[in-house]
Amino acid sequence: MELLSAITEFAAREPKVYGLILGLVAAAILASVINVAAMLLVWLERKVMGDFQSRYGPNRVGGRWGILQLGADAVKLFTKEDIIPRGADKSVYVWAPIVAVATTMLIAGALPFGAVIIDGEVIPLVVANMDISALYVEAVLSLMAIGAFMAGYASNNKYSMLGAFRGIARMIAYEVPMGVCVISVAVMAHSLNLVEIVNAQQGIWFALAQPLGFVIFAICLIVDLGRMPFDQTEAEEEIISGYNTEYSGIRFGLLYFQEYIVMLLGSILLVLLFLGGWNGPVIPVITFISPMVWFFMKLLIVLVALIWIRVSLPRFRIDQVTDLGWKILLPLSLINFVWAVAVGLYFA
Template identity: 75%
Template sequence: MYLSTIIETVSAWAAQEPKIYALAIGLIGAAIISAVINIGAMAVVWLERKFLGDIQARFGPNRVGSRWGLLQLGADAIKLFTKEDSIPRGADKPVYVWAPIIASITTMLVAAAIPFGALRIDGKDYPLVVANMDISAFYVEAALSIMTIAVFMAGFSSNNKYSMLGAFRGIARMIAYEVPMGVCVIAVALMAHSLNLVEIVESQTLWYAFAQPLGFIVFTIALVTDLGRIPFDQSEAEEEIIAGYTTEYGGIRWGLLYFQEYINMLLGSILLVLLFLGGWNGPSIPVITVLSPMVWFLMKVLIVLIFLIWVRGSLVRFRIDQVTDLGWKWMLPLSLVNLAWAAFVGLYFA
């Protein structure tokens, strides 16, 4: 009751002062989103270390912060912040410096349009999203593609041939799979009759993972590849004892590029849940009715994250030619077949 009154009051104020309201919501939303995705990514790093330790029958982080190693990320951050900040001789300094910043900005642009669950108040779900855009699904795809620019900047500016090769391999992989990913998003939009991620979630009386099983499989494989996760981690080859396009980076700059991989992993898992697994849809849970959508949403995201970590701990890295062949010769045609199916079903049930 009190929450409904607060919402009505805020809505009335927004109607009277739309510009001030938009600015306030933007600043507050940016601060909250930054905190959420950074804390969430730290949790993902810890989860991967512990889960891979279990998969490989070895100890995960267990020294800093009790036997669970909960403070290990803090210790790593202190180490990276206090390392010497060096730039390779002959590097293109402005481009070298800006590459990690562009990567960080990209993740923030993506996070701004992604719903992070919802709250259920008086039987109605209120999505937690900063920018609820009509074309948020396409916006997210477009923003994710900016990451290729950061990858190229890092490899090109480092004055290292291995870094450049790693950047080229990474870009070839990302382009080969972002196309079928985009086609799968279009297929979902056809069934949902909307490009708004919130409306896509609300339209899933039947999860699109069941309505479009082929699209779900193609999107999942494309997502793993676009994230650069094993078995599609081709930034460095098996015989190269390097780190791909981040070879010449150290200290906090390397930490930013490394951390962006886990932020992208978190955002990619959320996007998969929103598009194919019903988002925050689920029955109300007694006692915590208001938080029911958040519980369902976080459970689904956690399952996807564990799946991604499980795949990394179970498979070996493919060659770059195998990855690009799979993307262009199999994933793209299959995504087009799924698009035709979605168009038929979407028009039939329109």
């Protein structure tokens, strides 16, 4: 009690300093949770891929369920020699992995990570509940290509540069239909706030109200994540490994780990926009965390689906990827937008 009263007095006396300290603590906690969740996601993907393909790997080595494999990889990445290529732009080369991870962390602050029920009221768990959080998250997702471009440009390697240019071409082709789908959801929900978008799906999920938009957004999200079958920026048989070819050690680890952080955050965004977020029947025994249970069940289904797609489909050519974005998904996203406006006006 004395500690609590001392904190209250300090907050009243120094509100700006208290707000800064509180923000730093919250950011540290959020970053820790996201990184631990991304580590578990690495393990989950290895386990599921090993089961799908019936092959030996981390699901049969590294202790029970392959958990020790994560620790072995961490030790390997931390202890490998950090080599900077001759002729590379050293400052850009060093900062590229940091920028790649930092841009993904910008997304986390605006994403609700579920909700809890207190005194019969649903309280969303979000750091910054912004009125335009849906647009903000979609805009920051487009910044991911900056880290890849910096890495490809600074490496002084033509294959790395080609991978970076592929990332830019892919981003431009798919950010437009993805943005149109976000606007379509906002029109139907009458809000750009992710919390209000989730609340608007208490009657029906937007995946059912606009199934075309759901499919388009899911495809665009997979492209944005750079995962199979849309990982042309690091297609090993074509461009060695793309933008991260010249990286080693912990810098390569950051670029590799950033992909899984974005996969986690992108899946959360899909659940919030189209799958009703934390909406679901109240579970009597665990009423307090009932919304969290529904939220993480939906999130796990989306993550397993992304892994399933990765192990099932072959990689597309880069021209097929750009054609799909400009010639097919963009016109379909406009059709879905017209549908969303009509439905939104009818229910308004």
